[in-house]
Amino acid sequence: MIRILALIVAATAVGITATAQVTQGRPNAGFDPAFPEQTRAPALPDTPVTVEVFVDGLESPWGIAPLGNGQFLVTEKPGALRVINADGGVSAPLQGLPDVAAQGQGGLLDVAVSPRFTQDRTVYWTYSKAVRGGFVTAAARGVLSSDGSLNGVSDIFVQDNPARNGRHFGSRIIPTEDGTVWITTGDRGAGDSGTLVQDIESTHGKVIRINADGTAPADNPFVGRAGDDRIWSLGHRNIQGAALGPGGLWTVEHGPRGGDELNQPQAGLNYGWPVVSYGINYRGSDVGQGAARGPGFEEPVYYWDPVIAPGGMMFYDGPYADWQGDLLIASLNPGALVRLKLRNGRVIGEERMLTDVGRIRDVQVLDGGAVLLLLDAGEVLRVTPG
Structure with missing residues (x-):
């Protein structure tokens, strides 16, 4: 049964006239940004x-994807894939x-459907897979029958190079109209000693781009030269959010x-982890070189310190005018729905909403303009702006 949880009303304003920063506490590191909007x-x-509470009673939900006709697929990390019906039934x-x-952090992770789902009924998902020597991030596809x-x-x-720990699997999956599939991975918990993240023959800490059958597209950056030809970009710590938006793929990763970091990964480029970072290690020591930037490494579009511990994200394309084109990001810690307004590829404003609902794992924008939020606690909230 769907029930109203809260009606949150606040003063609104046209444009962005505020100059105060979002309340977020003192930074952990003392680095200056590379440019003012960073x-x-x-x-x-x-x-x-x-x-409104749309669904409750799920077990550690991780990813959600629309099926059409008001239905959704939802993953539960212990290993179940379920259908949510339009009335909230599961x-x-x-x-x-x-x-x-x-x-650990592994299990059944993200889920997505083919852009031509009504014709081919194809479903994609990511999960942690047991292989000889430990565990890896994997992606699969199948056809959903009646x-x-x-x-x-x-x-x-x-993924290659299995690790025995249960950390940093990534991972989001996005099938696209051109038949290619984006997959994001993590460094598998290696920390600042994770040399495989900088290794172009390893898929740790990478954005992966493949064809739907698992082969590498001919225009991938490492096709025909040294390196794993499935790799699109490298130097990422743990990408748990990805979305298609202005200019192509955008990602958000845990520091x-x-x-x-919020990035717009470009072919063959290196985003620095674990050599440089705008953060510090959990024990308080420097990451890598003890620098936020260095030659040969790309700058993030935006970064947070302290962190938001990002989950899934989407660009808003619904009818609510104030959000049009904004990026909505799930926050696990401290927990919130984070909204970023972008202009010419730079972040010009940030809002944090629903800071009291707990860990938000994923975001799904609905055709009518509402937003579904997937909570670690087992609920799906429907949030309607305005």
Whole structure:
């Protein structure tokens, strides 16, 4: 049953006239930004929102994707994929998934559907997979049948270099109209000793771009030269948010203490981890060279210190005018819905909403303009701006 949780009303203003920063505490590191708009943007005016509980009772939900007709697929980290119906009802687990290694941060992770789902019924997902030597990030696809089972299931990506810990699997998956698929990975918890993140023959800490069958597109940056030809960009710590927006793919990744990053990854470029970072290690020591930037490394579009511990994200394309084109990001810690307003590729304003609902794992923008938020605690909230 859908129920109204809260009606949050705040004063609104046209444009962004505020100059104060979002309340976020003292930074962990003392680095100066490379350009003025790179961190601590002005606070946007508060948005009035209505919040309803759409679904509850899920077990550690991680990813959500629309099926059409008011239905959604939702993953539960222990290994279940379910259908959410338009009335908030939840199906039994769908059959046909491969074995999921639910270890630590691993489990059944993101889910997405083909851009031509009504024709091909293809579903994509990421998960942690047990292999000889430990665990890896994997991605698979299958065809959703009318009886609620997945058929023709096969892996399209299996990460190399397994690790025995249960940390930093990434991972988001985005199938695109041109038949390629984006997958994000993490450094597998290696910290600032994670040399594989800088290794172009390893898929740790990378943005991966493949064809739907798992092969590498001919225009990938490492095709025909040294390096794994599935790699698009490198030097990432743990990418748990990805979305298509202005100019292509955007990602958001976890830093250590400070240094969460928003990036627009470009082909073959290096984003610095673990050599440089706008954060510090959890134990208080320097990351890598003890610098925020260095030659050969790309600057993040934006960074947070202290962190927001980002989850999923989407660009808003609904009818609420004040949010049009804004980036909505789930925050796990301290927990919030973070809204960024961009102009010419730079962040010019930030708003933090719903700071009291707990850890938000994923975001889904609905056709009618409302937003679904997936909470670690097992709820799906429907948030309507204005």
